[in-house]
Amino acid sequence: MVMAEFSIFPVGKGESLSPYVARCTKIIRESGVKNELHAMGTILEGEWDEVFGVIRKCFEELRKDCSRISLTIKVDYR
Structure with missing residues (x-):
């Protein structure tokens, strides 16, 4: 199980x-991956491949x- 917080945006x-x-x-x-959107990014929770597939x-x-x-990606693997 992985929790990944990421933010992505275009530059320029x-x-x-x-x-x-x-x-x-x-x-x-639409991914079906458990997620929580917040002001500075998004937290995804699931299996490694599905989480990184969304990213x-x-x-x-x-x-x-x-x-x-x-x-930017931060990961907590457990």
Whole structure:
């Protein structure tokens, strides 16, 4: 079981990042992985592959139209 807190956002896309956040939020909610969204990021809880699969999907979604992406991940494995 893994708990991962992550934040992801494009760099150089201006002040309003809400459209990008919304795209990732949709992926997270549709994943079925237990999650908790908060002001500074998201906590995912589940098996390693499913948790990192969600993070990868968020990254791939932003990569479609973002040349720079900031991604921070903290993991607690138990």
